[in-house]
Amino acid sequence: MNAFRHHVLPVLTIVLGIVIAWYVGSVALNSAWQLGVYERADNTEWTITDLWTDTLNQNRPVLPSPHQVAVEFWNTGIAPLGDLPERGMRAISPRTLIYHAWVTLSATLLGFAIGTATGILLAVAIIHSKAMDKSVMPWVIASQTVPILAIAPMIIVVLASIGLKGLIPKALISTYLSFFPVVVGMVKGFRAPEAIQLDLMRTYNASSAQTFWKLRWPSAVPYLFTSMKVAVAISLVGAIVGELPTGAIAGLGARLLAGSYYGQTVQIWSALFMAAILAATLVGLIGVAERRVTKRMGVSA
Structure with missing residues (x-):
């Protein structure tokens, strides 16, 4: 328990802080483009939740969100490892x-x-x-x-x-x-x-x-x-x-x-x-x- 408190917990706290700051930065940098999309589509009914969701899932974001990077890393870096035993x-x-x-x-x-x-x-x-x-x-x-x-x-x-x-x-x-x-x-x-x-x-x-x-x-x-x-x-x-x-x-x-x-x-x-x-x-x-x-x-x- 002491090892977790003194070694693991500080690292997890820093990682959590980085992830939160990353999500905030993604929204801040990508929201301008998403607002332009709403404006061009004459969409006046969007909500903050819509903006948050759409901003964090753009195809070509200025700053990709953590989960986008994680999915890309899994699909191209981790998932192929599972095929190695069968396909070499x-x-x-x-x-x-x-x-x-x-x-x-x-x-x-x-x-x-x-x-x-x-x-x-x-x-x-x-x-x-x-x-x-x-x-x-x-x-x-x-x-x-x-x-x-x-x-x-x-x-x-x-x-x-x-x-x-x-x-x-x-x-x-x-x-x-x-x-x-x-x-x-x-x-x-x-x-x-x-x-x-x-x-x-x-x-x-x-x-x-x-x-x-x-x-x-x-x-x-x-x-x-x-x-x-x-x-x-x-x-x-x-x-x-x-x-x-x-x-x-x-x-x-x-x-x-x-x-x-x-x-x-x-x-x-x-x-x-x-x-x-x-x-x-x-x-x-x-x-x-x-x-x-x-x-x-x-x-x-």
Whole structure:
């Protein structure tokens, strides 16, 4: 009971407040169009209840209501899962959110893996070389000042000119965004050991490799998982952004584009919710891995 009161109830209260504010916002933003519909139809007998109901169930609302998004998400994202045991992968058609989520997720995971590996290698080089620290680190920071929306089309065009299309360009855009938090976090983690600990390793006549694996790496593991949580979420953003300038026909970015072209705001919002669920799931999986690794290391997460 105490767990419900202290953990579940506050979350439910916030969610309820968001849903109520969302419904109020939907009515406020969509009512102007509905009043115009009544006026054009010479309908002078409408009531507040009619306005509320019609406003929250428009085909192309400015701000779709929560239940519209929920229905769209169920029909395109959850319901097809029930057909998988009988129909197999044929149930995953390009019309479902599952299909588009998988396309975006594949680019996200590839970009995240490359970005994490690149970030760790750069961090190792930076802490072992003053030249790398002075020369590379400022460029790493400066790289993130350029808007990704400006870089993405250039990456797509350049790679397409040499025959690289589809997954690789999107993964590289994800890599560009995801490697930065890993570099910064791991550099801080590798430098976390105190001077007295480093002096103790020198007293034991430990080599640089032994100092790295027995002192610096264990100290950096908590920083690694924290950085990876940020990196995987931003990697998903990079994959979606990579789909926007290409006119892609698959992926959550393509779903957003199609919805904007045809004024299907319900489709746009359902795609946004799928992206949010993907990001939360990926971050949660990294959190599970963090707890297991730190437990084996004898460190509380």
